[in-house]
Amino acid sequence: MRELHLAKSAGFCYGVRRAVELAESAASSGTPCVLLGHIIHNQNVVDRLASLGLRTVESPSEVPEGCQVVIRSHGESRAVYEALQARGANILDATCPNVKRIHQIVSQAEEHGRQPVIVGTPDHPEVVAIAGWCRRPVVLSGVEDLTKWLSGDPKRRELPLTFVSQTTSTQKIWEDCVKKAKKECTNPEFFDTICGATSKRQEEAHQLAAVCDNMVVIGDRKSSNTKRLTEICREVCPSVQQIERAEELDWSRLAQAEVVGITAGASTPAWIIKEVCDKMSDEIMEIEESFADMLEQSIKTLNNGDKVTGTVVAITPTEIQVDLGTKHSGYIPVSELTDDPTAKVEDLVKVGDEVEAIVVRVNDQEGVVTLSKRRLDVDKHWEEIEAARENETVLEGVVTEDNKGGVVVSVKGIRVFVPASQTGLPRETPMSTLVKEKVRVIITEVNRARRRVVGSISRVIRAERAAAAEKVWAEIEEGKHYTGTVKSLTSYGAFVDIGGVDGMVHISELSWSRIKHPSEVVKVGDTVDVYVISFDTEKKKISLGMKDRSQDPWTVFTTTYQVGDTANVRVVKLMPFGAFAEVVPGVDGLIHISQIADHRIEKPGDVLAEGDKVDVKITDVDMENKKVSLSIRALLEEGPADEEPAEDEE
Template identity: 80%
Template sequence: MKLILAQSAGFCYGVRRAVELAEETAAQGTPCVMLGSIIHNRDVIDHLASQGLVSVDRPEQVPDGSAVIIRSHGESRAVHEGLKARGVRILDATCPNVTRIHQIVAQAEERGRQPVIIGTPDHPEVTAIAGWCRHPVVLAGEEELDIWLSQAPERREFPLTFVSQTTSTRKIWDGCVKKAKKECTNAEFFDTICGATSKRQGEARQLAEKCGMMVVIGDRKSSNTKRLAELCREVCPDVRLIERAEDLDLTHIPQTETIGITAGASTPAWIIKEVYNKMSDEIMEIEKSFAELLEESIKPINNGDKVTGTVVAITPTEIQVELGIKYPGYIPLSELSDDPNVKPEDVVKVGDEIESYVMLVSDRDCLVKLSKKRLDMVKGWEEIEAAKENETVVEGFVTEDNKGGVVVSVKGIRVFVPASQTGLPRETPMSELLKKKVRLVITEVNRARRRVVGSISKVTRAERAAAAEKVWAEIEEGKRYTGTVKSLTSYGAFVDIGGVDGMVHISELSWSRIKHPSEVVKVGDTVEVYVISADKEKKKISLGMKDHSQEPWTVFTSTYQVGDVANVRIVKLMTFGAFAEVVPGVDGLIHISQIADHRIEKPGDVLAEGDKVDVKITDIDMENKKISLSIRALLEAPAAEEEPESEPQE
């Protein structure tokens, strides 16, 4: 037979942190009590009691002038405030993962949202989380969620914030999330299942699948331990839940090649060792000694080390990493990538192995702060030097700007780009490039001084030259391009069609009569143009924008005929009359005699450019494409249509 101990068996970092805090306090001789059992293990509680740390059940029982240890499961906001009001010194051993849930639900209520806690309602951790809300909702699982939603259908429209008890199973949480996403219209989800718990449960189940017998060690009151046993029973025929070595009956061991051992997060190492040693006396082959496994679990790491771990959870602010040691690791989002817009799920996924740099080992918080970005930076120097040597193009994000230029982060390395090499026009502020992704070449590297200089404009010029060469090779009359308006003059607009600028004459911008190109386009606009002519020798391109499928005279003749009334815009005043635009590109003449029903000296006495007036179309010269219009005809029409009064009868 082979005896295998699960790698993640025993204290999690939150429990270890709480126990170490209690032991340190007891060693100092500070008057102190524990509020409730700081962890779910009576042997540990008895051990602490023997050191002078007693437990009290209620906050009122904490003696005045004494310190109090808050258990790893946490306590409500009211308990914290009540103890502080009495001047009691609080030693908070709440698991950092649980503290984070307190913050999530409290902030959710501040934003007008309804916190929904998925977990065992009477579990002390859940009770504490609920104590940070004014109106919490606690549900054990998917079935309870369904009942709660059906009791008041309008709840499906509520702004809901879902969190999970840290020791809940992935199956329960995923079921609730799936149902809520399907039925609720305004829900947000925070996956607060502890990464260490999730990994422990996964390891236990995988080990149980290949074992004929599983031994689960832990306090029977521990929710974490009971979950482990439940998961193991799903795949293993013989699962035994025990609290200590003397509970294990080895007289009836099944005929199996492998027996597995795991332990809940509140089970101390010395109890696991007792069970392991008792069983090893009956087993012919031991995979690893308990001492070796324990040594691996507490292997120290130091600031500056390079470590490899497994991603166990991803949140909007950090990546949680299991390092296989006594402390978990986390990578803040700011230390994941030098891309300021990066989303964690675009870089890593749960289950991925990730290599990172140790920034800080915190024994107080039982955490290891990691950085992938800084490790990338170390590798980045080699790539930067190679890019300079080979003159290759690299990519980065602009992180800073000043009068002298901009700073680009490339592989975590700061690269300075002088203003003259940014490619921006002289008067354009450098801030235009902030947080943008740019392509550049490295022009100078001094690793000793940590100085790197680059050029964006060199890449831009080279790419523009290559694009221009392609345009000139393929250009022909009538070919269409999508371009960008680069500049305007009084006579037209210059448009970049991909490395080459062409000019759209003012007459080719619109069928309507315009005085300046700015009436139709502005710098930076994306426009559709076509080639009117291209002189490859002189490198000149004439472009057009007008839609020739909408030829103005055809549009006019298909819309109007003699006798119709049209609303027109006065575009030009002459001594003999006024020209008016009937449709874009087609003007008609209102002779001075047709402007009013009385004599006028000049058209400007009645009309102004830009006026819109109703006119009657009195004549259309199809051959010469001329139109005669009249305002007077509309003024006289009512009088002409009046019936003459009849002669009175004698």
């Protein structure tokens, strides 16, 4: 044996450490106290506590009335708590906070009409306790049990199922069950309740075992998590030995190994690990110091307001569990993750991510620390907001609410008030239209002491529009095409925004057809393709066109009709001397008053009305001036072709 490596996460987890410390404190109080069941799965620890005067009993009926009783780290059922309370016992609850949380999940699931499904070893004390918080628990050891249970009654697939896991289970067992349930069940929900410390310990053991010739796993043989560690190590290491104490070491196997790794279950105390290390290495001080540093870090005290860094170990619909490397279990409620109401948790953090947060509340009794990433971010963002005010930097945010005075924009988790006059909206437009929209603002006022920030959206719009306009004027040329937005309509045309600059499309340039108003072709808000007809950089005027120049109406007319042809036309305008009619879009012909009827009329309106469609004969085409003469009279005088004479005329 030349190298010896100790896993960083070897030994007590925070839940076990808290339970043992609570028991030791009770033993030193001088008040009679008993342990209900083995406080943890380690006989050496139980024997040590017994030497301190803490007797172990197996049921509530054995607890002397009025005596203190320590609930073990695995937890107990609701019925046990009720029995102890009935005996007047003073309960010292050492249940692991992670296990306590599972009790709440399954209990609330049943209250909401859901069926709790517990994935774990059925006879394990932790699983028995979890089941004791349900009226109709389903306990499954793995995916095979789940398959059999679902096959037992097809209706079970349609039940609202709530899945939880034993804290010391492996990710593979849990993920196999989740995959199966997602595939076959119609209404499942999942809470990955495997302890983050357990997952981390298992991952470190796997990585360490992969580079070692021999692995030593220290822990009680009844300990579920120690058994899991041994199984995981055996997957990648050729030689693994599980021991409870140093005297069980197989020295013949160690002597043949170049690299030896050591890990320990969550119920293994530091003094046993050090005992094993003492036996295995001549470099005892180096190992002891390394372990001492690790131990010091694990029992570090946390206070409200402390800034901490941890690793995300689990994500649920309501909170993010964070491993802080201490005896505490860290939780970030979803509401304390971000101030962005549109953000999704899965887009912000993932298991394995390192996050910074601030301690909001410490519950040493339960070993739980409530954290806030949002509040820490807000403190950082105040500095960014102040810098943005100085530098006039444009920031992005989401409008969260509106009121009579303006709107509130969440920028980096900070409320920024934008007065109505600075929203950039027309007066008649409700400010509620901005709610939930992403906007760009410039900060105009900051008062950190009063937590007041004022901003402007319109200033950003004006600045961006000015920059866009400058670009348009720098690059504009006749014939250039733009995609624009119709901003307003008048009787004589439409104004189109082509990117910071408005140009005017005259009514005659909207369509080849004769129209009375631009609204016949476009409406405000339409996206249109336009081209530059002319522009004046000094007067800042642009004339735009929309008609397709490639489709010349005169060419269409001359290739379709010739003198003598009959055409069905639409009357578009009446004049004292005649009527203009559209032959094809963009080409009108004149029906002179003398050609409207086969008899004398006073005015065209006596026979025709605008919009009428009539048949005419094309009597003349002036190619040079592009004028067309039409006649209704010519068709009337011709009469029906091959008309037979009437009988009385013979």
